[in-house]
Amino acid sequence: MIKFENLAISFGKLNVLKGINASFDAGKIICIIGPNGSGKTTMIKCLLGMTIPNSGRILFDGKPIVGEELYRKEIGYMPQIGRYPDNMTIGQIIAMMKDLRNEVTQLDETIFEQFQIQAMLQKKMRTLSGGTTQKVSAGLAFLFNPKVLVLDEPTAGLDPSAAEILKQKILKAKQDGKLVLITSHIMSEIDEMADEILYMQEGNVLFHKNIEQLKAETGQTKLGRAILKTINPVVA
Amino acid sequence: MMKIAKYVVWNILRSKIILAYTLFLFAVAFGTFSFESDVSKSIASLMSIVLIIIPLVSIIFTTIYFYNSSEFIELLMAQPISRKKIFFGEYLGVGTSMLCAYLIGIALPVIIYSADAVGFTLIASGACLTLVFVSLAFFASVLTRDKAKGIGISLMIWFYFSIIYDAIVLGVMFAFSDYPLERVMVLLSSFNPIDLSRILILLKLDISALMGFTGAVYKDFFGNSNGIIFSIAMQMIWIVLPLFSAFRIFRRKNW
Numbered sequence: 339m340i341k342f343e344n345l346a347i348s349f350g351k352l353n354v355l356k357g358i359n360a361s362f363d364a365g366k367i368i369c370i371i372g373p374n375g376s377g378k379t380t381m382i383k384c385l386l387g388m389t390i391p392n393s394g395r396i397l398f399d400g401k402p403i404v405g406e407e408l409y410r411k412e413i414g415y416m417p418q419i420g421r422y423p424d425n426m427t428i429g430q431i432i433a434m435m436k437d438l439r440n441e442v443t444q445l446d447e448t449i450f451e452q453f454q455i456q457a458m459l460q461k462k463m464r465t466l467s468g469g470t471t472q473k474v475s476a477g478l479a480f481l482f483n484p485k486v487l488v489l490d491e492p493t494a495g496l497d498p499s500a501a502e503i504l505k506q507k508i509l510k511a512k513q514d515g516k517l518v519l520i521t522s523h524i525m526s527e528i529d530e531m532a533d534e535i536l537y538m539q540e541g542n543v544l545f546h547k548n549i550e551q552l553k554a555e556t557g558q559t560k561l562g563r564a565i566l567k568t569i570n571p572v573v574a
Numbered sequence: 575m576m577k578i579a580k581y582v583v584w585n586i587l588r589s590k591i592i593l594a595y596t597l598f599l600f601a602v603a604f605g606t607f608s609f610e611s612d613v614s615k616s617i618a619s620l621m622s623i624v625l626i627i628i629p630l631v632s633i634i635f636t637t638i639y640f641y642n643s644s645e646f647i648e649l650l651m652a653q654p655i656s657r658k659k660i661f662f663g664e665y666l667g668v669g670t671s672m673l674c675a676y677l678i679g680i681a682l683p684v685i686i687y688s689a690d691a692v693g694f695t696l697i698a699s700g701a702c703l704t705l706v707f708v709s710l711a712f713f714a715s716v717l718t719r720d721k722a723k724g725i726g727i728s729l730m731i732w733f734y735f736s737i738i739y740d741a742i743v744l745g746v747m748f749a750f751s752d753y754p755l756e757r758v759m760v761l762l763s764s765f766n767p768i769d770l771s772r773i774l775i776l777l778k779l780d781i782s783a784l785m786g787f788t789g790a791v792y793k794d795f796f797g798n799s800n801g802i803i804f805s806i807a808m809q810m811i812w813i814v815l816p817l818f819s820a821f822r823i824f825r826r827k828n829w
Contacts, residue, residue: 345823349828383828383829386651386652387651387828388648388651388652389828389829390826390827390828395719405655407654407655407657408654409654410652410653410654410655411654413654415650417648417652421644421645421648421649422586422645423643423645423646423649424645424651425585425589426585430705434581435649437577438578438655439580439653439654502739527700573745
């Protein structure tokens with residue numbers, strides 16, 4: 339469904355992505371992990387067209403995304419740190435997004451209901467805590483029922499019950515045949531949800547494997563140890 | 575694009591700065607007309623305001639607005655909306671708001687007190703200058719990510735067109751005073767939208783005699799319909815050129 343081909347990006351002298359190849363299929367949850375600054379967020383921003391690659395291309399349903407925008411109808415994006423016009427209220431933001439998208443698709447407002455956002459519609463964005471902002475971001479990502487969900491550290495900053503609600507929602511999305519791309523640092527959470535792991539290091543893909551295969555190859559039952567053993571067999 | 579522009583206008587109106595600006599212009603325009611019985615003198619004083627304040631406020635307000643709307647732009651980027659629509663929607667929104675403020679603040683009193691050729695030249699020039707400096711602000715804003723730097727660049731642009739450019743032109747005139755520079759002066763003044771506006775208004779006020787022989791050449795050139803078409807075309811170029819240069823950068827910009 340989504341394919342990265344030799345994607346390379348540099349910001350000035352800094353090579354952030356050094357020729358990434360990867361492909362992702364529908365109906366799977368794929369976790370992108372790696373150390374801070376390894377290029378995970380940049381990779382996601384490329385997929386969304388927010389960052390423009392120096393070379394290589396990204397195919398969405400077989401079509402290159404360069405200069406296109408309609409493919410983004412099929413993507414729900416939850417940023418790591420959601421930034422919203424801070425003098426607007428939650429209600430105004432949601433209404434504006436609906437108005438701008440103006441789509442006939444069935445809206446999915448379950449997240450807003452479960453997070454009880456409805457009770458906070460009058461609150462201004464600048465008065466919200468980080469966690470509440472994350473809840474709004476999550477709700478917006480799922481709102482238009484997209485085929486692909488791109489979630490950049492979705493549970494970071496959420497309270498435990500909200501994180502659980504979001505996890506259930508992600509698993510449900512997978513059952514509905516959607517593709518979910520997640521970046522995360524929380525191993526237990528990845529172990530619970532992910533089907534595949536893509537490990538990034540210094541702008542390269544170190545490996546991209548099925549989670550069961552990874553555990554079998556390393557003979558580990560815990561995902562964290564399995565990954566450690568793959569990237570550094572001596573330490574593990 | 576219209577929808578984006580609608581949200582931009584709505585957002586600007588809520589900040590109330592634009593209302594203060596409109597009131598300020600209105601008070602100044604009304605004041606100059608009330609305190610001076612000679613309408614052409616009022617127009618002359620109003621001209622100085624239009625040529626200095628309008629460009630300054632347009633460029634600074636727009637630059638600050640553009641940086642403050644980075645969250646809004648980022649939000650739209652992840653949606654199925656092209657960068658072209660985002661960019662020109664923003665321009666349409668900011669341009670409309672600034673233009674409305676100007677039309678209510680300056681054009682309205684001018685129409686009330688001096689609805690003649692001079693008045694309309696003043697109104698048209700100020701409207702062009704508003705759009706020119708909003709364009710220049712967009713250009714300054716896409717050059718750098720740093721808000722302080724962006725405002726600095728905007729101030730420099732305003733400073734250049736308001737003061738430095740004229741100083742350079744004067745310097746050229748002195749240095750080459752032995753040569754017939756009149757035609758060159760016509761050319762030089764069209765490279766500055768503020769000068770262009772000033773010449774058009776002064777010509778309509780019919781005090782071009784004060785500008786000496788160059789004034790006669792100006793009158794000869796800008797006084798006829800070809801000259802007016804030329805100056806309108808130049809103003810349009812001053813709106814379009816910075817705007818499209820800005821768009822070229824914006825299209826490839828990383829967020």
